[in-house]
Amino acid sequence: MGEVIVITSGKGGVGKTTSTANIGTGMAMMGKKVALIDTDIGLRNLDVVMGLENRIVYNLVDVVENNCRIKQALIKDKRYPNLYLLPSAQTKDKTAVTPEQMKKLTSELRNEFDYILLDCPAGIEQGFKNAIAGADRALVVTTPEVSAVRDADRIIGLLEANDINKTHLIVNRLRADMVKEGNMMSSDDVVEILAIDLIGIVPDDEHIVISANNGEPLAGSDCQAGQAYMNISKRILGENVPYLDLEVTKTFFQRFASIFKR
Amino acid sequence: MGETVVIKGSKSGIILVLSPDASYETLKKDVANKFKDSASFFGEAYKAISFKGHKLSDVQQMEIIDIIQANCQLSILCVVEEDPETEENFRQALEKKLNEQDNSNNTGQFYKGNLRSGQVLDVETSIVIIGDIKPGAKVISKGNVIILGSLQGNVYAGAAGNVNAFVVALDMQPVQIRIADAIARSPDNTDKKGKKQKNTAHETKIAYLEDGNIYIEPLDKDVLSEIQL
Numbered sequence: 462m463g464e465v466i467v468i469t470s471g472k473g474g475v476g477k478t479t480s481t482a483n484i485g486t487g488m489a490m491m492g493k494k495v496a497l498i499d500t501d502i503g504l505r506n507l508d509v510v511m512g513l514e515n516r517i518v519y520n521l522v523d524v525v526e527n528n529c530r531i532k533q534a535l536i537k538d539k540r541y542p543n544l545y546l547l548p549s550a551q552t553k554d555k556t557a558v559t560p561e562q563m564k565k566l567t568s569e570l571r572n573e574f575d576y577i578l579l580d581c582p583a584g585i586e587q588g589f590k591n592a593i594a595g596a597d598r599a600l601v602v603t604t605p606e607v608s609a610v611r612d613a614d615r616i617i618g619l620l621e622a623n624d625i626n627k628t629h630l631i632v633n634r635l636r637a638d639m640v641k642e643g644n645m646m647s648s649d650d651v652v653e654i655l656a657i658d659l660i661g662i663v664p665d666d667e668h669i670v671i672s673a674n675n676g677e678p679l680a681g682s683d684c685q686a687g688q689a690y691m692n693i694s695k696r697i698l699g700e701n702v703p704y705l706d707l708e709v710t711k712t713f714f715q716r717f718a719s720i721f722k723r
Numbered sequence: 724m725g726e727t728v729v730i731k732g733s734k735s736g737i738i739l740v741l742s743p744d745a746s747y748e749t750l751k752k753d754v755a756n757k758f759k760d761s762a763s764f765f766g767e768a769y770k771a772i773s774f775k776g777h778k779l780s781d782v783q784q785m786e787i788i789d790i791i792q793a794n795c796q797l798s799i800l801c802v803v804e805e806d807p808e809t810e811e812n813f814r815q816a817l818e819k820k821l822n823e824q825d826n827s828n829n830t831g832q833f834y835k836g837n838l839r840s841g842q843v844l845d846v847e848t849s850i851v852i853i854g855d856i857k858p859g860a861k862v863i864s865k866g867n868v869i870i871l872g873s874l875q876g877n878v879y880a881g882a883a884g885n886v887n888a889f890v891v892a893l894d895m896q897p898v899q900i901r902i903a904d905a906i907a908r909s910p911d912n913t914d915k916k917g918k919k920q921k922n923t924a925h926e927t928k929i930a931y932l933e934d935g936n937i938y939i940e941p942l943d944k945d946v947l948s949e950i951q952l
Contacts, residue, residue, distance in 0.1 A: 503841060505859075514858070515898045515908035539911060551841045551859050676911070 463571040467596035471612030473583030476633040481580040482510045487680035487694025489544035493575040499549035500592040501582035508548040512676020522550040525562040555587040560594035567595030598627035604634045605646040629660035637707040661693035728753040736813035741777035762795035771813045773803045829952045895928035907937035
């Protein structure tokens with residue numbers, strides 16, 4: 462019986478889609494059978510980040526409207542045969558699906574997959590309600606900015622109101638150098654404000670941008686963000702993984718430059 | 724008791740004689756049975772239909788037609804009111820309808836403007852698009868699709884199953900092309916900026932279907948001469 466996990470944030474652009482793609486990839490690398498569902502109807506992105514856009518024939522709306530079978534709409538990943546994507550429709554909007562339909566869909570997928578990850582749209586309207594309808598647990602993504610943290614707090618409240626009590630926090634795009642200088646909230650600060658358990662810290666990493674553009678998630682690669690996402694995947698699977706040391710090791714040139722800055 | 728439903732056939736149409744005494748509900752049941760029994764006799768064909776005997780409303784007529792199509796391979800194209808020259812009417816109506824269906828290939832329309840992500844252009848005929856098809860946008864045509872611009876999205880030509888349909892674009896970088904029942908997708912290699920690797924020269928290309936596979940080739944004289952409308 463699979464577990465349904467919704468990845469949400471409230472605020473847009475904090476890395477829900479990137480996190481979904483990478484955590485899903487990480488879990489697939491660990492040998493789990495994983496389905497990713499893009500619930501952002503009308504503004505689909507997950508297929509692009511996964512590099513699977515050109516394989517889309519049927520989508521989420523086709524499935525709930527019974528235009529096709531679920532199996533027909535699931536796209537197998539390029540690299541991991543036990544990772545699947547159910548893409549969203551681009552030509553419809555959020556009202557094309559109801560929470561009841563999402564519940565039915567996720568309960569059917571539970572029999573087939575170990576984990577079902579739902580990529581939630583930004584906002585707290587219909588799309589959010591659809592995404593959380595069938596979820597057992599939630600991963601709340603935030604960046605260490607007041608606006609994102611404020612929205613995350615609202616989302617956590619809404620999740621609790623909908624009886625999703627197993628929520629974990631991902632602090633994304635953390636810059637250790639800025640935290641050190643006291644110009645950015647640390648992950649501890651964020652955890653203190655939001656009062657939920659942390660499950661991962663992902664550093665700000667340019668490799669993420671490159672990987673998204675290439676359509677190849679970088680979970681498991683040797684850059685810091687890749688490691689961080691792999692660790693989150695492992696923690697979801699129940700492993701106890703220590704947090705990364707995000708201390709930036711300055712290159713020789715940067716040290717050289719910083720001497721002159723003083 | 725006589726039969727409530729009698730089917731009279733002619734070359735291009737069928738006349739359905741319904742008993743005026745029977746209720747509509749029994750008629751529906753009897754029509755279903757009748758056509759199921761004679762499904763193999765009719766085979767697969769396009770027919771026009773006319774109703775006799777029982778007075779039917781438009782909605783009821785449509786319902787009866789649905790029942791007929793559900794129970795045999797016939798496609799009912801139109802309803803003809805009964806009059807002395809029924810046969811002639813059948814023929815003309817049927818030809819007209821069939822012509823409309825086949826027309827998708829050699830009649831067309833124009834569309835000017837760019838199609839952006841999420842926009843769908845769905846047309847019955849062939850179409851010439853003066854503008855670009857962006858990624859995430861889609862063109863569906865029962866005939867051919869000609870794009871005077873860049874194709875970066877999805878195109879579905881010959882949507883009703885026309886295997887001779889083709890797609891032409893000045894700049895051919897589609898995400899997906901479908902012709903009749905075949906689907907082709909773009910290759911997966913992209914460069915670091917996330918853009919599909921561009922063809923060095925922007926060359927006009929044609930996509931067509933052959934032996935169940937979609938081929939994309941530069942549009943030259945040889946290919947042009949093989950185009951069938």
